[in-house]
Amino acid sequence: MTPAQTLPMAAPDRWLIVLACVAILALATLPWLGSALIVDKLIYLFILVMFAVMWNLLAGYAGLVSVGQQAFIGLGGYALIRLVEAGLPPFPTIFLAALLTGIVAWAMSWFVxxxxxxxxxxxxxxxxxxxxxxxMFDPIVQGETGTSLLALNAYDPDLRRMVLYLLSLATMVVMVWGTWVLLQRRIGAESQAIRDDxxxxxxxxxxxxxxxxxxxxIASVGCALAGALWLASAITFQPRTSFGVQWSVFMLFMVLVGGIGTFIGPILGALLFFALQEIFGDFGAWYLAxxxxVAILFALYLPRGIVGLWLDNGRAEPLSLRKRLGV
Amino acid sequence: MLDSLIQGILLGGYYAVLAAGLSLMFGVVRFINLAHGDMAVLGALGSLWLVQSAGVGVPLAIVFTLLGMAALGWLMQRFIFERALAGGFLIPILTTIGLGAALQNGMFAAFGSDTKSLGAHIGNLSWASWELPGGIFVGQLPVYMFATAVLVLGALHLLLTRTAFGRAVRATSTDAEAASLCGVDPRKVHRWAAAIAVALAGLAGIFLAMRAQVTPFSGPMMLIFAFEAVVIGGIGSLRGTLIGGIVLGVVQALGALISPQISILAGHLVFLAVLGWRLMQVAAAERGGWRAALSAALNKPDLSRRQA
Structure with missing residues (x-):
């Protein structure tokens, strides 16, 4: 059980990481400067990044193309609702809810x-x-109607927004960094080997x-965590939204467009998806169509996504996990 | 109870038609079209548009829809799926999910979100019924649909077993490379199989439009029902698909006796049970039968680890 040998990191990658750290620090000070609207939007962006990174871990690195990760997004939110209903404090419970959802993922894994x-x-x-x-049979959820995380209303809205923002930012950073560390370990090489054959x-x-x-x-707990954070920011829990297959479509879009099976691709994809939603979101159904x-075109003509375009010009993949494994 | 059983069996014909297309694609072209349900909805809304906006009579609208859907299937295989299939196992899944999202939202934008039905255009057929001895009423429409389903699946079975085209399809699905060595063009076979599969989806869509309400977002549920029927009945046999459709229909009809939500849930649970059973059988066969699998499971918690 010797750890995989890794080559020293390339210079551009080091700069990229420094840049990312600066960006994170800047983002961390933002809630004291930016408006409530921007803070809310950024919380959503962080959650999108988490979804994309987790789905990429699953589909891009382990070859497990799931159309059902919304099960964990919904369950994370539902567990949060249930536990808070039982009297637990909302913010720490977000993490407990995600861990509990992990048990469901463990049980399901034997089957799927x-x-x-x-x-x-x-x-x-x-x-x-x-x-x-x-x-939906749960009386609290009231079928289609859904329910709300009313306990959060006890907090001052500005304080709540700031706590949630910092929590989401920190979770996203830990998730991205954790994925990086995980994939550099033995399991990263093993999962890619399984994906390939x-x-x-x-x-x-x-x-x-x-x-x-x-x-x-891991990917399911990540989705549950992001789902619980999303619920805490959206407050309303509606089974059709939380468990909606649109989450899978979004995750797929972000990962595919960014570059499936690359480390930086899903993050780029999430940024792009967020920007597209901001610009074209008002077009509603036409936008979603x-x-x-775009997803079809990428799948057919550019299956390696934006990162693939970058590579086609003879450049090295930024933050590649492929080359760093020098066996 | 008996009433529900009959309704369920008749409903099964509709599910079997829906599932047959999915099964054909899976068996011959070797991929699961995740937009299959959305294609069915496209057929439903297309026929509705022909009847309501273009003023075409219902029988003619059905013919046009089926031909249009077949052409669409051929074109999609030619221009989308062929390319997707060349990209490995990931790309077809990603492509068809994207296609589903595009179809759902495109139809929503084009046709609006109001639920629609062909029921108003087929005269008294939508409510007429026959009385069976014992005071059970059987709707005429479900009976006609079931009969059509059996006829269509029977014809498809004959097509696949008795004709040169069917031989080519079976050869391609067994081994595309060997088939091409024998003078069969697998790409042509795949295109025609896709045409038939999408036409079947269109027929199922027309059925749905006649018997119930359709919305642009009905597709994912239809895909799930189709997949459930295919898995319950066993992949790769049309008779199995019919049986799978009937089992699903009966389970849902019996579940509906309790509540509408239980109806769909019951279908899901039966599907998961059958799938679980299949997987366990495969796992057991890999370990030399049930006894070996059981003792392996008891001695080693990790069932999956390949035996050295």
Whole structure:
């Protein structure tokens, strides 16, 4: 069990990381300067980044293309509602809710990870629908109506916004950094080997199921955490929104357009998606149809996304995990 | 109870038609079209548009819709799916999810969100019924739909087993490369299979428009029902698809006796149970039968670890 050998980091990457740290520090001071609207929008952006990074971990690095991660987004929110209803303080409970959702992901993993690609995609979706139907039986949720995280109203709105903003920023940073660390470890190389050829990976002694299971649970807890944060910012819990398949479409769009299976791609994709939503969001259905068409075009003609365009010009992939593994 | 059972069986015909297209694509072209349900909705809204806005009669609208959907399927295979399939297992999934989102929202933008139905245009067929001995009423429309479903699936079965085209399809689905060595062009076969599959989705959409309300966002649920019917019945056989559709219809109809929400949930749960059972059988077969699998499971908590 020797750790994978990694090459020293390239100079541009170091600058990129320094730049990211500066950006994070700037973002951390923003709530004292920016308006409430900007703060709210940035919270949503951070949550989008978390979704994209988690889905990329699952689909891009472990080859598990799920259309059902909304199960965990919804469950994270639902667990938060339930636990706060039971009297727990809202903000710390966000993390507890995500951990509890991880147990569901663990239980599900035994079942779904035995399936082939297409089956896995649809089955995870059906399970998300099943969980939604079951959650809708909860009297608190009141079926389609949904419920609200009323306990948050006890806080001053400005304070609540600031706490949530800093919490989301910190969570996003930890999630992105954690993914970076995770993928540089042995499991990162193992999961990519499984994605590329599962049988070959098994034949060289990788416990394919275990690796996939770990990635699946981590990505699901990440989605639950982002989902719980989203609920805390949106306040209203509606089963059709929280468990909606649109989350999967968004995650797919961000990861695909940014560059699936690259570290920086999903982050770029989330930024782009956020910008598109700001610019074209008012067009409603036409905008969402456009998102679908752009996703098709990227899948067909630019499957490596924006990062792929960058690479086509003969440049090195920024923050690549591929090259850093010098075995 | 008996009433629900009959309704469920008749509903199964509709699910079988919906599922047959998905199953054909999966069996022949080897991918799951995640926009299959949205194609069905496109067929439904297309036929509705023909009847309501273009003033075409219902029978003619059905013919036009089916032909249009077949052409669409052929074109999509030619220009989208072929390219997607060349990109590995990831790309078809991503492409068809994108296609689904584009179709749903495009239809929403073009046709609006109000629920629509063909029910008003088919005269008294939407409520007429026959009385069976025992005081059970059976709707005429569901019976006609079931009969159509059985006829269509039967014809498809004959097409696949008795004709040169069917032979080419079966050869391609078994081994596309070997088929092409024998003079079959797999790309052509895939295109025609996609045409048939999308036309079947269109037919299912027309059924849906006749028996219920359609919205531009009905597609994902239809895909899920289709997939459930395919898995319950077993992939790769039309008879299995019909049985799967009927099982799903009956389960949903019986669930509906309790509440409308239970109806759909019951379908999901039966699907998950069947899928779980299949996976366990596969896992057991890999370990030399049930006994070996059981003892392996008891001795080693990690069932999946390949035995050295």
């Amino acid at each position: 990870l035995r399936m082939k690609a297409g089956e896995f995609a649809v089955a995870t979706w059906v399970i998300a629908e099943t969980i939604r139907s079951i959650v 599962e049988d070959a990976a098994a034949s060289i002694g990788i416990s394919t199921f275990q690796v996939k299971q770990r990635i699946y649970i 456009g998102i679908g068409i």
